[in-house]
Amino acid sequence: MSPKTLYDKIWDAHVAHEADDGTCLLYIDRHLVHEVTSPQAFEGLRMTGRKVRAPEKTIAVPDHNVPTTPGREDPSNMTEDSAIQVAALDTNAKDFGIHYYPVSDIRQGIVHIVGPEQGWTLPGMTVVCGDSHTATHGAFGALAHGIGTSEVEHVLATQTLIQKKSKNMKVEITGKLRPGVTAKDITLSVIGATGTAGGTGYVIEYCGEAIRDLSMEGRMTVCNMAIEGGARAGLIAPDEKTFEYCKGRPHAPKGAQWEAAMDWWKTLFSDDDAVWDEIITLKGEDIAPVVTWGTSPEDVLPITAAVPAADDFEGGKIGAAQRSLDYMGLTPGTPLSDVEIDTVFIGSCTNGRIEDLRAAAAILKGKKKKDGLRAMVVPGSGLVRAQAEEEGLADIFKEAGFEWRLAGCSMCLAMNPDQLQPGERCAATSNRNFEGRQGRGGRTHLMSPAMAAAAAITGKLTDVREMM
């Protein structure tokens, strides 16, 4: 048998039909649904009289525009248009008989945190969602990617997607990370190296000692941002950590089925002599705590660097960099650690899991945020929130002056009331620093939870290593 990559293996196990030109129908094992990208898809089903083909494989949760403040079960505490979208999801979940976690359910949260937490996401699966950060689930060795609303409707109706196979890219992070360097620094550094279009046309498999050393939470952070590098999906081969994470989850297999699943899962790795279309290698020891300075996730620099000048770049990037500098209100040559912030946001599908909250709390313990600064923690799910309360993390955040919110996407994309005002500058653990992403005119610097916590204390972008 010819050698295969992990992606090849999962792909081959899910092709339901292949046309002569290589266009395939890829069977979808799990379809995650949220309130923003699904209403038009369900409406399409109603208009054509179609049903959801596999409701038992379809899981819905409202996350994007739910408020993160108490009382949100009452629709009158939402803006009218948000309430309409959430109500539409309620109705669609009921009418089409799909699994549903409403805001009143402690299991509610960001769809990409709920999926793994409930054991819906398992190794070797195909997972899609009308959301680009579906790449998160690749941490389990599942082929997971975002789709548009027309494709959401296609999957609802047929449980398949029309796909052509992507190319294989290997991103290897060798050796150990240095202290203060996290999964977020890895994934941002990879995008800094490849650019936001570097992964276009590829599925990336992340491997190497530094990846193997990461927890499942860290691996989800890495895969989450594969899309920010342009890749269709990011993957990490499952191992004992993966199996340990999955075992006992509500929707994970049990007993003999668990054993059967394990037999297959243990075959899910790239063969030694597999062929790669592209290989990128970074040394773990070379990765520093990083922040973004511009309005593209590729605008990454170590915290010890200075704001670049537009003419440091080439081609179309010169104009883009100048536009970013103007938007961000930054002067070339300014040390990044001199840049003052107004807001700290800890949360999102990138960094809203328990390990992220632990990392931030470890820096904040016994300390206070800078006066006048707005700081909030938005746990990724109700269960993460409950665990953080049990571990005493919530108290640390509250004592440090952070707002302790309910679960949702919140200020990552500012569809709910959690938004930046024009000109406000935010240290954020989310995934996108685009113009207006966190609110019109808002300025976003992406970083790890520990770095965001450090920034909250000093009121500036800060090298977390100075606080360790």
Add this chain to the structure above:
Amino acid sequence: MDKFNTLTGIAAPMPLINVDTDMIIPKQFLKTIKRSGLGVNLFDEMRYDDDGKEIPDFVLNKDAYREAEILVAGDNFGCGSSREHAPWAIKDFGIRCIIAPSYADIFYNNCFKNGILPIALPQEQVDLLMKDAEKGSNARMIIDLDAQTVTSSDGEVFSFDLDPFKKHCLMNGLDDIGLTMEKAAAIDSFETAASQARPWV
């Protein structure tokens, strides 16, 4: 879905790389439960000031480009979120074709589901067409999907590549779901086999 055959129209120049879907349609407009009506908010934060007044310098606010049906843009167009609201807004504005050196994957696929043709051409050719688009409303480009060509206003012809299946669907306005449902037997037999091989799924 609307068929796409040929298009002769005004092309608006947008010489920016990494135009993301938050720029194309900011999140406050994602709260709709319809597909239509988003054209007025296309590029909202670049197009209108804080008071909702048009920013005169923005390309689609210039008289020459208000009726643009083609957009010429920089590398990695449509990066970011999977929101199909981006192509919905583009189409609702009246743009049916985009020309750029490259596209983000999800946005590219979303275009074809909405009768929009995203054409990828080498940077040098996009640069030439960008200059052509800058000539304004008297310079009309011709897009011929069947022949897979773009003709500039001065008659220069550029050929582009396209997946034959995507071309077929676009030219005939075909509904993907209907096409897939014709293969229901293949899906049924896959499902039966997969449920035996991987019963835990």
